[in-house]
Amino acid sequence: ADAPLFGVQPGDISVSFEFFPPKTEKMETQLWEAITQLAPLSPSFVSVTYGAGGSTRERTHATVSRIIRETDLVPAAHLTCVAASKAQIDEIVDRYWEAGVRHIVALRGDPPPADGGRFVPHPEGYASAADLVAGIKARHGFDISVAAYPEIHPDATSAEADLDNLKRKLDAGASRAITQFFFSTDAYFRFLDKALAAGITAPILPGIMPVTSFSAIRRMSGNTEIPAWLEAMFEGLDDRPGPRALVAAVAAADLCKRLYDGGVRDFHFYTLNRAEQAYAICQLLGLRPKEIG
Ligand code: FAD
Numbered sequence: 001a002d003a004p005l006f007g008v009q010p011g012d013i014s015v016s017f018e019f020f021p022p023k024t025e026k027m028e029t030q031l032w033e034a035i036t037q038l039a040p041l042s043p044s045f046v047s048v049t050y051g052a053g054g055s056t057r058e059r060t061h062a063t064v065s066r067i068i069r070e071t072d073l074v075p076a077a078h079l080t081c082v083a084a085s086k087a088q089i090d091e092i093v094d095r096y097w098e099a100g101v102r103h104i105v106a107l108r109g110d111p112p113p114a115d116g117g118r119f120v121p122h123p124e125g126y127a128s129a130a131d132l133v134a135g136i137k138a139r140h141g142f143d144i145s146v147a148a149y150p151e152i153h154p155d156a157t158s159a160e161a162d163l164d165n166l167k168r169k170l171d172a173g174a175s176r177a178i179t180q181f182f183f184s185t186d187a188y189f190r191f192l193d194k195a196l197a198a199g200i201t202a203p204i205l206p207g208i209m210p211v212t213s214f215s216a217i218r219r220m221s222g223n224t225e226i227p228a229w230l231e232a233m234f235e236g237l238d239d240r241p242g243p244r245a246l247v248a249a250v251a252a253a254d255l256c257k258r259l260y261d262g263g264v265r266d267f268h269f270y271t272l273n274r275a276e277q278a279y280a281i282c283q284l285l286g287l288r289p290k291e292i293g
Helices: 023-042 057-070 086-097 129-139 159-171 185-197 214-220 230-233 242-262 277-284
Strands: 013-021 047-049 075-080 101-107 143-148 176-179 267-271
Touching: 013 023, 013 277, 023 277, 047 057, 047 101, 047 267, 057 075, 057 086, 075 086, 086 129, 101 129, 129 143, 129 159, 143 159, 143 242, 159 176, 159 185, 185 242, 230 242, 267 277
Parallel strands: 013 047, 013 267, 047 075, 075 101, 101 143, 143 176
Antiparallel strands: none
16 A cells, blocks of 8 residues: 555656747746756757747757757757758758757648648658658768657548558658657557557657646647546646646656556657656656766
């Protein structure tokens, strides 16, 4: 009865953290507070997203460059095919390579929300993430990560077609996949089984999103099912940010614990540039900062 709540082996997990490039000085300060707090957990890499429509090209670059200059962290720059010719993508990846960046998260991307609708390739650009991976690999020896969807990408014609697409991206030279966030561990483990059956042996890191706002989550979720029990956990907390943050941490920690029990040891956190949730979950999973680890 006195078994520990988390019952994990201290120190046997590894993590990575995703950030987005800040728009204002205030957001920049917040991002760097988060990076400073999370860095002692020795993430295997930290990734920086690329705004819809390529809108953050310079800001992603600036953030990744500052991580290289000021920390020992390994940055991964997200890059999409949206609104860029192959020549423009070449220029971007050359600049990253020269700046010392060695890891790219290669994505197709989506049209900016204002444009709505479906992805339409640039006339001289890449038509899919798999093509982008091949293009980047042909240019430089980057380590490449790609996206995966345990609950299927909305544009996919079937689960099998989506899995074939993931395989194409890995065959083109990507070395791991990171999943869209999910709340059903069953969906994730079923996806891993199917991937293995399809011959995919590359790591598929679960993307963990500590939910703090359901309106934001619904906007981002695509096909990800938001279970009724999860929403019920947050009932009545809209105007109570303190308890809401604690409940969010418990819900995400519970998800991670179930993944851990299923054998998962690598976790990727969508931090939204805040350290507290991710840090607390890592702590519960037995990870300790370098100074005391
Ligand atoms: P793809 O792998 O190209 O696949 C998109 C869809 O098209 C899939 O349904 C696939 O099955 C289908 N498809 C592809 N090729 C073919 C083909 N030849 N024939 C038939 N069907 C095909 N977006 C951003 O704008 N910036 C970011 O920084 C960003 N980071 C992300 C990080 C992660 C971990 C994840 C999971 C997503 C991220 N996204 C980001 C969102 C992503 O850009 C969208 O989900 C986009 O709609 C799909 O990108 P993809 O790389 O998965 O595309």
